[in-house]
Amino acid sequence: xxxxxxxxxxxxxxxxxxxxxxxxxxxxxxxxxxxxxxxxxxxxxxxxxxxxxxxxxxxxxxxxxxxxxxxxxxxxxxxxxxxxxxxxxxxxxxxxxxxxxxxxxxxxxxxxxxxxxxxxxxxxxxxxxxxxxxxxxxxxxxxxxxxxxxxxxxxxxxxxxxxxxxxxxxxxxxxxxxxxxxxxxxxxxxxxxxxxxxxxxxxxxxxxxxxxxxxxxxxxxxxxxxxxxxxxxxxxxxxxxxxxxxxxxxxxxxxxxxxx
Ligand code: 6PG
Numbered sequence: 001x002x003x004x005x006x007x008x009x010x011x012x013x014x015x016x017x018x019x020x021x022x023x024x025x026x027x028x029x030x031x032x033x034x035x036x037x038x039x040x041x042x043x044x045x046x047x048x049x050x051x052x053x054x055x056x057x058x059x060x061x062x063x064x065x066x067x068x069x070x071x072x073x074x075x076x077x078x079x080x081x082x083x084x085x086x087x088x089x090x091x092x093x094x095x096x097x098x099x100x101x102x103x104x105x106x107x108x109x110x111x112x113x114x115x116x117x118x119x120x121x122x123x124x125x126x127x128x129x130x131x132x133x134x135x136x137x138x139x140x141x142x143x144x145x146x147x148x149x150x151x152x153x154x155x156x157x158x159x160x161x162x163x164x165x166x167x168x169x170x171x172x173x174x175x176x177x178x179x180x181x182x183x184x185x186x187x188x189x190x191x192x193x194x195x196x197x198x199x200x201x202x203x204x205x206x207x208x209x210x211x212x213x214x215x216x217x218x219x220x221x222x223x224x225x226x227x228x229x230x231x232x233x234x235x236x237x238x239x240x241x242x243x244x245x246x247x248x249x250x251x252x253x254x255x256x257x258x259x260x
Pocket of ligand 1: 051054083094152155159161206208
């Protein structure tokens with residue numbers, strides 16, 4: 001049974017499910033519900049997937065015929081909240097993996113799938129092109145585009161998207177997508193920024209497994225230190241923010257939860 005609770009003001013809510021499988025299932029159900037409602041309301045659904053292992057399990061479920069038939073794929077625009085600077089063919093590519101795991105198995109029109117163009121000259125060029133693509137598809141030019149569903153993960157080090165501890169992208173308040181040098185990984189990534197995340201109608205942070213327990217407790221209950229724990233800075237302006245976690249990930253939390 002899922003348990004839910006409200007987190008302190010501005011931090012969203014926490015939804016706890018039993019295990020990794022239940023987590024993937026709950027995320028897949030949210031994907032169906034949000035895309036369906038968005039298409040009914042506005043004719044199109046704008047979603048951003050994240051990298052990591054949890055969305056892959058969600059994707060495997062979405063690829064099953066019973067699920068695939070419930071998603072309005074023909075009107076769903078798919079982006080990624082971050083990407084590694086590798087070719088789509090690489091197993092490190094978030095978009096490439098999602099395509100291989102499920103997007104090629106569902107009736108999603110190829111023109112509605114929007115990977116970061118990692119064949120451009122540099123991550124900076126890739127970030128500029130990705131921001132333009134988001135603006136073109138959303139039709140929003142001056143203001144911040146609004147994703148209907150924006151998925152995020154949380155790394156063991158507290159990063160989210162490719163907003164890593166003590167990196168420059170944490171300071172970005174204007175651009176919606178930037179390239180981010182990640183010295184701790186010796187690499188550069190392309191990532192959504194906090195302002196783009198904050199504008200979303202629904203942000204879902206997927207956190208599963210015992211290895212995340214200590215970090216999750218520091219992020220949700222520890223003293224504010226978003227430079228060290230970028231996931232603490234996940235906020236939404238008007239939309240909803242849900243931390244969808246499995247029980248193992250909650251092991252170090254002291255929060256009281258209520259069944260539902
Ligand atoms: C990436 C991800 C990253 C991921 C977290 C959690 O490309 O590395 O987007 O931010 O979401 O590291 O990953 P897991 O779901 O595998 O724990």
